Structure formats: structure tokens, C-alpha cells
Amino acid sequence: MRFKNTSDHIEAYIKAILDQSGIVELQRSQLADTFQVVPSQINYVIKTRFTESRGYLVESKRGGGGYIRIGRIEFSSHHEMLRELLYSIGERASQEIYEDILQLLVEQELMTKQEMNLLVVSSFGSRSRRRSSSCSC
Numbered sequence: 751m752r753f754k755n756t757s758d759h760i761e762a763y764i765k766a767i768l769d770q771s772g773i774v775e776l777q778r779s780q781l782a783d784t785f786q787v788v789p790s791q792i793n794y795v796i797k798t799r800f801t802e803s804r805g806y807l808v809e810s811k812r813g814g815g816g817y818i819r820i821g822r823i824e825f826s827s828h829h830e831m832l833r834e835l836l837y838s839i840g841e842r843a844s845q846e847i848y849e850d851i852l853q854l855l856v857e858q859e860l861m862t863k864q865e866m867n868l869l870v871v872s873s874f875g876s877r878s879r880r881r882s883s884s885c886s887c
Contacts, residue, residue, distance in 0.1 A: 803850040
């Protein structure tokens with residue numbers, strides 16, 4: 751993964767911990783100090799990069815003893831995962847959620863990157879937020 755900005759570094763750091771332990775519990779202020787950013791930057795990364803549609807559950811408690819707990823959603827089968835995704839998005843999904851779900855399917859090896867890119871381009875054309883050449887999958 752090529753890092754473009756601080757948010758990419760923070761995301762990679764959290765994902766590395768998740769890869770090791772499966773769940774991560776962080777102090778927002780400590781993580782902000784580690785990366786020399788304001789706590790709102792940590793909030794931004796959590797809200798945009800660790801969403802349910804990307805396969806994460808986030809629990810947060812604010813305040814002095816506050817924490818952020820992030821875990822990867824584990825599915826017992828691919829059918830269960832697809833059923834949960836359909837239930838969680840309802841009848842309509844935004845472009846961002848649609849692309850997040852496709853990315854999750856690639857990560858779960860249920861589709862290839864090429865298939866994902868084809869679906870994105872055929873669904874949204876040039877409006878896609880992820881170009882096939884710059885896909886982070």
C-alpha cells in the first residue's frame with residue numbers, strides 16, 4: 751500500500767494491529783499523540799475507513815476513560831456474509847457503500863479486482879471515486 755497522507759498511515763497502523771490480534775482497543779488521544787495529529791483526525795479515519803460496509807465493527811466511548819474498539823466482522827460462511835450485507839444496506843446503497851462492499855468481496859476472495867472494477871465502471875462510469883488504475887484493493 752502506498753501511503754499518500756497521514757490518514758493512510760493511521761489506517762495501516764490500525765489494520766496491522768487488527769491482523770495480529772483480531773481486535774484493537776485504542777485511546778483516541780494516545781493515537782493522536784503517536785501520529786502528531788488532533789483527535790478529530792483519528793475520528794475521521796475511524797468513520798471513513800472502518801465502516802460496517804468495509805467489514806468492521808466499531809465501538810466508541812468518549813470521555814476521560816474513553817476508547818475506540820475496532821474488530822473485523824467474522825462470518826462463518828460467505829452466504830451469511832452476503833445475507834448480512836444485504837440486510838445492512840437496505841434497498842438502496844450510496845456509491846461509497848456499494849464500492850466498499852465490492853472491496854470487501856474482493857478481500858474475501860469472492861470476486862477479483864477486475865470484476866470489481868468492471869462493476870464499478872458499469873454502475874457509475876466516470877463518477878466512480880475509485881478509478882480502476884488507482885484501486886486500493
